Amino acid sequence: MTSVIERLQGDAPAFSIEFFPPRDEADEAVLWKAVRELEPLDPAYMSITYGAGGSSRDGTIRSIARVATETTLCPMAHLTAVNHSVSELRNVIGWYAAVGVRNILAVRGDPPGDVYGDWVPHPQGLKYAEELVELVRSLGDFCVGVSAFPYGHPRSPDLETDTKYLVRKFRAGADFAIAQLFFEAEDFLRLRDRVAAAGCDAPVLPGIMPLTTLRTLRTTIRLAGVPAPQRLLDRLEPLADDPKAFRAAGIDVVTDLCEKLIAEGVPDLHFYTFNRSKATREVVGRLGLVPARA
Ligand code: FAD
Numbered sequence: 001m002t003s004v005i006e007r008l009q010g011d012a013p014a015f016s017i018e019f020f021p022p023r024d025e026a027d028e029a030v031l032w033k034a035v036r037e038l039e040p041l042d043p044a045y046m047s048i049t050y051g052a053g054g055s056s057r058d059g060t061i062r063s064i065a066r067v068a069t070e071t072t073l074c075p076m077a078h079l080t081a082v083n084h085s086v087s088e089l090r091n092v093i094g095w096y097a098a099v100g101v102r103n104i105l106a107v108r109g110d111p112p113g114d115v116y117g118d119w120v121p122h123p124q125g126l127k128y129a130e131e132l133v134e135l136v137r138s139l140g141d142f143c144v145g146v147s148a149f150p151y152g153h154p155r156s157p158d159l160e161t162d163t164k165y166l167v168r169k170f171r172a173g174a175d176f177a178i179a180q181l182f183f184e185a186e187d188f189l190r191l192r193d194r195v196a197a198a199g200c201d202a203p204v205l206p207g208i209m210p211l212t213t214l215r216t217l218r219t220t221i222r223l224a225g226v227p228a229p230q231r232l233l234d235r236l237e238p239l240a241d242d243p244k245a246f247r248a249a250g251i252d253v254v255t256d257l258c259e260k261l262i263a264e265g266v267p268d269l270h271f272y273t274f275n276r277s278k279a280t281r282e283v284v285g286r287l288g289l290v291p292a293r294a
Contacts, residue, residue: 003143004103005175007044007074008203008267014044015269015284016205021048021059022275030275031063035071037277041290044268045074047105052082052112061092065099076145077101080109081132085124089132093139105145105178106132106169116154130165130172137173146170148177148204150191151226163194170195176203178270181223183232185260206261209272210279211250214240251279255286262287 008014017038022028035046048064051057060077067075077096081089096104108129111117121127126135129146136142146169149162156162166177177195182188188206195204209220217236221228232253239246258269269289271280284290 001068001100001102002074003175004045004074004076004145005143005203008176008205010267013262013267013269013289015041015271015280015287015289016044016046017271017273017280018047018049018207019063019273019275021051021056021063023056023059027275028063034273034275034277035067035073037281038273039071039073041281041284043073045076045103046071047076047078047103050078050080050107050109052080052109057092061095061099064096064101068100074103075101076103076105078105078107079132079136080107081121081126081129082109082112083122083125085122086126086135087124089126089135090139093136093142097140097142102141103143103145104136105147106136106174107147108132119155128165130169133169133172133174144174146174146177147180148191148195149180149225150182150187151180151224154225159194163198166195167198167200170200170202174202176205178205179207180225181207181209181220181272183220183224183226183229185257185264188261189264203267205268205270206266207270207272208254208258208283210254210283211236212247212279213243213250214246216274217250247279251282251286255283258283258287 019031022031046067048060050060064075064077067073106129111119126132133144136144148166152159152162179188179191192204209216211217236249239249273280
C-alpha cells in the first residue's frame with residue numbers, strides 16, 4: 001500500500017480530503033456517498049479524525065478499515081493522546097496496522113469539553129504529540145503526519161516557540177504536517193518559511209475549508225484562532241441572508257486562495273469536507289486538479 005508521502009511525489013499538485021467518524025447509520029450513509037463521489041477524482045489520500053469518546057473512536061477505526069479494504073483511496077487515520085494510556089495507544093495503532101492503515105496523523109488532542117481548559121495527560125499516557133510520533137514510529141513502518149499552526153498553536157507563547165516544537169515533531173520522525181485553517185496564502189507561506197529556515201524540508205500542507213455558509217466562516221475563524229481579515233468579512237458578511245450568493249462568493253474566495261498556494265508550489269491541498277463532497281468537487285474542478293476522465 002502506498003504511503004501519503006509517496007502519494008505527494010508527483011509533479012502536479014494534488015488534493016486530499018478529511019472526514020469525521022459517523023455518529024449513526026444516517027451519518028454513515030452521508031459519509032459513504034461523499035467518499036464514492038470523491039473517489040474517482042483520485043485524491044492523494046483520505047483521512048478520518050479521531051474523537052474523544054469511545055463510540056466515535058470505534059467509528060474512526062471501523063470507517064478507516066472500510067476505506068482501506070473497499071476503496072481505491074490511500075487511508076490515513078488520525079490519533080490523539082487524549083484519555084489514552086500508552087498501552088491503549090499501542091492497541092489502537094495495532095488495530096490500524098491490522099486493517100491495512102499505514103498512515104497516521106499523530107496529534108495531541110484537546111481537553112474534552114473545553115478545548116481551552118487545562119490539558120491533563122492520562123497518568124500512563126503521553127504529554128505532547130512529539131511523544132506520539134515517537135510511539136507510532138517505534139511500532140512499525142508507518143508514514144506519520146502532524147499538525148501545524150500558521151498563527152501559532154493557541155497555547156504557544158510566541159511563533160518562535162511554536163516553530164521549535166513543530167520542528168521537534170519532524171525530528172521525532174514526522175514525515176509531513178497539515179496546517180490548521182488560515183485566511184491568506186501569505187499566512188501559510190510564512191509558516192512554511194519558518195519550518196524551512198529551521199532546516200526542515202518535510203512538506204507542510206495547507207488545510208482548506210470551502211466557505212459555503214456563515215457557519216463555515218465562523219468555524220474557520222474559531223479554528224484559525226485569529227480574527228478574519230476585514231476584507232474577507234466585508235465580502236461575505238453582507239451576503240449572510242442570501243445563502244446562494246454567500247456560497248458562490250465563498251467558493252470564489254477559497255478557489256482564489258488555492259490558486260495562490262498552487263502557484264507557490266504546495267504539493268497538496270487538504271480539504272476539510274464536513275463529510276460532503278459537493279464544495280470540494282467544485283473547488284478542485286475549478287483548479288483543474290481532477291483527472292480528465294472524472
Ligand atoms: P502538540 O504538538 O503536542 O502541541 C500542543 C502545545 O504544546 C503547543 O502549544 C506546542 O507548542 C506545545 N508543545 C509541544 N511540544 C512541547 C514540548 N515538548 N514542551 C513544551 N511544550 C510543547 N484533534 C482531535 O481531537 N482529533 C483529530 O483528529 C484532530 N485532527 C487535527 C488535524 C489537523 C490538521 C489539525 C491542525 C488539528 C487537529 N486536531 C485534532 C486538533 C489538535 O489535537 C489540537 O489543536 C491540539 O491542541 C494540538 O495538537 P498538537 O498535535 O499540535 O499538539
